Structures are given as C-alpha cells and as structure tokens.
Amino acid sequence: MNKKPVPVFRLPASVIVQLRHVLPEVAGRAVTAITAEVPAYAEAFAGEMGAKIEGAVRAALAMFLNLIARADNAEGARGAPMEPALEGAYALGRGEAKYGRSLDALLAAYRVGARVAWRDLARISVEAGVDAMTVTEFAELVFAYIDELSAASVAGHADELASTVRARHRNLERLGRALIEAEPAHALAAAAALAEWTPPATLTAVLLPERAIGNLLDLLDQRTLQADADGERAVLLVPDAHGAGRGHLIRLLSGREVVVGPARPWERAAESYARAGRALALSLTGDTEDHLVALLLGADPGALSDLRARVLAPLAGEGEASAAKLTETLRSWLRHHGRREEIAAELFVHPQTVRYRVTRLRDLYGDKLRDPDWLIMLTVALAT
Template sequence: MRAELPAVAAQTVASIVVEVPSYTDAFAGEMGRAISRAVQLALGGFLELATTTGGADPSRPIGPALEGAYALGRGEARSGRPMDALLAAYRVGARVAWRHMSDTAVAAGMTAGSLARFAELVFAYIDQLSASSVAGHTDELDSTGRVRRHHLERLGALLLTGRPPHDLVPAAERAGWSPPRTLTAVLLPEGQARGALARLDDRTLQVSDDPPGLDPAADLIVLLVPDAGCGARATLLRTLEGSAAVVGPAREWTAVSASYARALRALRLGLTADGTAALDTESRLTDLVLRADDSALADLRAAALAPLEGLSPAVREKLTVTLRSWLLHHGRREQVAAALFVHPQTVRYRLGQLRELYGDRLEDPQTVLELTLALGAQLPAPTEQDAS
C-alpha cells in the first residue's frame, strides 16, 4: 500500500476534479501539486494509524494529517467557500482510496474480518479529517469576523469624531465596507439595538464602545444608517417606532459627525417625541435653534415678556400662551380661539390686555421678531381645562 501511495493519490485527485466541480480550477498548477502532496500525507497518515494500532483504536489522532486538514479548512474559509465542497471531496477520496487499498489488501491475503475492521478504520479516519477541517473553517470565520467587526467599530468611531476623508476612506477599505451616499446618526438604548439592526440596512455601523460625548451611564449606542435621507427617512422612523431613539439628519457619509452632534444636542436638551415614535430632530429644528444658547434665550424671553412681570402667575401664563398663539396664527382670532379652546371673545379680551401692556410695540416688526423668538420654543399644549 505504501508503494502505491503516489498512484492512489493521483487517482483520488482525478476523481475529485470530476465529481466536485468547485475544485476543477483549484487543482491547476502549483496549488494542484500542493494538494496532491496533501492527499498523499493524508493517505500516509492513515497507513501510519493502521500500522500502529492494528485497527484497534480508530480514534487515535495523527498529528501531521489532522493539522493539514485543519489548515485546509481555514484555507477554504479564506477563499470564501463553504464546507460542502471539501466534505464532498473527502467522501470521494475515501471511496477511491478504499477501492484501491482494499484491492491491494485482498491480493495480499487479508481475511474478511480484518478487511471489515480495516474499512471501519478508513471511515473513522475520514471522519477525523472532516471534523478537523470543519474546526479550521469555523475558527477562520470567527477570527475573520472578529477582525472585521473591530475594523467596522473603528471606522464608526472615526466617523463620529469628524476625521477627514483621507483617514476615513482607508478605514472603510480595511473594514471591507462600501460607503453609501449619506449616513444618519441614531442614538438608541443598547437593549433595543439588536431588533433595530435586524431591520436596517446591512451596512449600518454600530458604535457601542464609549461613543464620544455620550455619558457611559446612559447605556446608549450609536447606529450610523446608510442612505436614510429624503423619502427613506419616513421608512427609518417607522422602523424605529416604539423605541426611545433619537434620529439626527442625513449627511454625506464623511460628514456624519454633524448628524451625530445634532442628535446628541437634542438628547442633552431633553427633547422628547410624542407617544412611542422616535424623536426626529428634523421636526424639532425650531427648538434646537432657539435653545442653542439657553442663557441667551432666557435673557431674550425675560426682556420680551417684561411688560407681563407685574401680573399674577395665572394671568401671566394665560396671556403668554395667548400671545404666542396670536403670533403663530398671524392675529387670526378664530384660529387662536380654536387652538386655545376658548371663545373668540375671550381672545379679544386677552388681546386687549396685551395691547394695554405693550402699547404700539405690538405693531413694531423688531418687537414681533423678539417675541416670536422668545416664545418660539414649544410650550405645553393648552387643554380645555387650562383654558377655563
């Protein structure tokens, strides 16, 4: 059998090429010669096993052959092939090798009982080789996956810190990540991330390792969602429905740090969405602009509303809400009354009070601008009970 190893190996390789099409090209040139040597190593390892154990211990590992099978499995993973082809090649190899070896064994006078034990040893050995290759394939995929996840996380961190394109493009290439046209930053509780990722674009980046500017105690992560601008934004918001997400604007992928800064600003300001919807920062631009400098806004509001200072808190609140609604509805009394759940005569009475307090200043464009800015940030919505 040892003398026939080169011939058996050659016939094994020829059969695999015919019966496993995935390997037709793999056996060409130097790679083919290397694989042929590997086949001889595996067959030689089997004969070593058969010689040293006499067929009594088919589970005994043969180091070099099993290491070769492990390396072959890793090579398959690096080539992007699943294990199906390699396992099929093992089955073909076992059949061809057994046919030739059994012929030699019978010709040498091996008894039927010994031949049966020999057959058991052949297939137990093939199982060992297969298991070793599967382990190599799995380990390679795990290792590759970990490395890629590291590169993707690193890319996300660079994007959030606003690094220039000459840093971002190579990082994307290292991660094997195809850049989209835009990215949208989403802040999301870590416990809700898995469900969201399952419904989002596969290219979505996740940054969970201390995103810059986020309080670690907040238990939030950042998702960078590809091409979720314009019409696709509504789809993104529906996908995030029911979550406590804060959604920034869509920006060019290299400028997504601006989207993240917007979402982070909304979070720090304590802006909240209605019901179970995600917070869409695009719908709260007025609040974000007016509250960019809370101290300046407070000073502006105090100056603009100074004429109301001498009133009782209840009256001051009603007149403030009425003044804001009057500004928003351009003085249309019926619309103001509907918005405040009061009678138009009530609106007329309150506006009379406001004109007494402000005088001609309510006709002054600069005063109207200051009042609009001072009252522009969302106030609690009036209710019928409030109106009474």
C-alpha cells in the same frame, strides 16, 4: 486537536513497504478522480497548485501508513497520535472558509480520494496474500482515518467562520464609533473597507435604549451600524433613510422610545448623531425634524434667557398676573398676525378682552410692535 488512538492492526511489514512504494501513483490517481468528480476543485488542481495538493494527498496517505505501521510493529505504539494529519485537515477547513467556500466540495473530495486510494491499497494487499478478514479491518481503518480528517476540517471551517464573524463584527463596531466621533474622511473610508461595508448615500442616527433594540436590526437595512452611546443607550446608523425612506423609518420606529436625527451624507453621520443627542438632552423624542425650532432655541439657553428678558422688559412694571396674561396675549398675537377672533379662540377669552390687552401692549411697546427686528426677536423669544 483531539488525539485518537489507532487500534492494533496486523498488516505484514512487507505489504506496508509495497504500499509506501506506490503512494505517488495512488495519490496521482486520487487527485485525477477528485478533479473529475468534484468540479469545484478542477481549477484549484491545475498547474502548480495541483502539484501541491497531490503532495498533500500523498502526505496524508503516508501518515496513515506510518500510523498503522507503528501500531503493528511496536507494542507501545497503540494510540499513536494523529496530530500532524489532523492539524493539516483542520488548516484545510479553515482555508476553505477563508476563501468563502462551503465544506461540500472538500468533504466530497475526501470521499472520492478515500474510495480511489482504498481500491489501490486493497488490490496490493490482496495480491500480497493478506486474508479477507485483515483486508476488511484495513478498510475500516482507512475510512475511520478519513472520517477523522473530515471531522477536523469541519471543526477548522466552523472555527474560521466564527472567527471571521467576530472580527467583522468588531470592525463594524469600530466603524460605527469612528463615524459618530467624526473621524477624518480617509480614516472612515479605510474603516469601511476593513469592515467590508458598502457605504450608502446617507446615514441617519437613531438613539434608543439598549433594551429597545430587540429584533429591530432584523427590520432595518443590513448595513445598519451599531455603536454604544453610553451604558444604557445605543446608536443605530441607518442607511438611506432619506426622502420617502425617512417616512418608512419613522413608521417602523413608531411606539418606541427613540430619537431620530436628520439624514446626512454617510461621512457626516456625526452631525446626525450630534443633533439627536441635543434633542435627547432637551427631553425631545421622536423625529428631530419635528423639533427644529425647539432645538434652535435650546442651542444656547443663556442667550435665549437674555433675549426673553430684553423683549419682555416693557412689562416689568406690570403685576405678575398681568404680565403673564399680556405675555400670553403677545405670543398669540404674533402667531395669528393680530387676528382678534383667532386670538380669542386660542386663549378662551372674549374678543373685547383681546382688544383691551393688545391696546395695553401697544401702550407699553409703542413703535416696537411695528419694528421688523423687534418682531423677529419677540417671535423667537416667545416661540416656546
């Protein structure tokens, strides 16, 4: 807290004694005026809390009288520290921020209290025979003191807000991390409560480079969570991007280097993150809903390789070029359910060429091309 010296000020000791004597009455009148003129404090001043606040007002006035008494009576007391009063005002500002209130009411209360207190203090000083110039200097000191208290409260309020914002940001980051790490439901609920985060119905994981975030968060639901996947890539958990909302999200992300996982109930956001991660590992981008077959086939590359080797075994005796053409024709034959004209159009060959190749495939595979189980295996193996 900054120290600010109190200037040397000549107020008779007898006057200060009188001022101390009336402090309780002055504080009471200040509280009454604040209650009447600052509605936000009417409830706070009621009952036991009112007595405490009145005591705080009385203490602040007493501190001021102590300061000017020291400045008046002790040559070395110039610059007497105001720390106790400033620390109290600073704490008051932090308290207002903690309760979610702005500083408007508190600063208004300072102004009202200073006006009422000064009216009483000035009256007693004049009645004690203090000259006009001294009374004027006294007024300047009173209001300078109130300005210092106000500034301390403003600083406390700002610091508390900044601290609160930082703490909530940390709690939201921890929640995002807990979600993608699939922590238990009770732990997720506790983390959400600590972060003051209202759970949505679903969350959708979006993977994107850190550099690509830009102003994207401003365009998304305010409840969107952010977590770090690694040093270069970030994870956004977007609320309620299911149904029609998914189309809106995909359009919003258009043109960005992203991978979008499926929407999942918010406690199961890790599933969305995991699928987006698998897509990224397979160099797939955009909407994972458009890559479900590739994701399925890429889930176990070794199994897929073994399956391909098994279903293409009948072609082992063919030359490399012939095997490649027959494999290409078999894939198209499966896609178009044997319709020769469509196969020829896709492969850019004559229908008669298709007829020849399919005949060769029937010779090699025999009854397998009529076996449903084999047809499924061929379809899966040749899907990509």
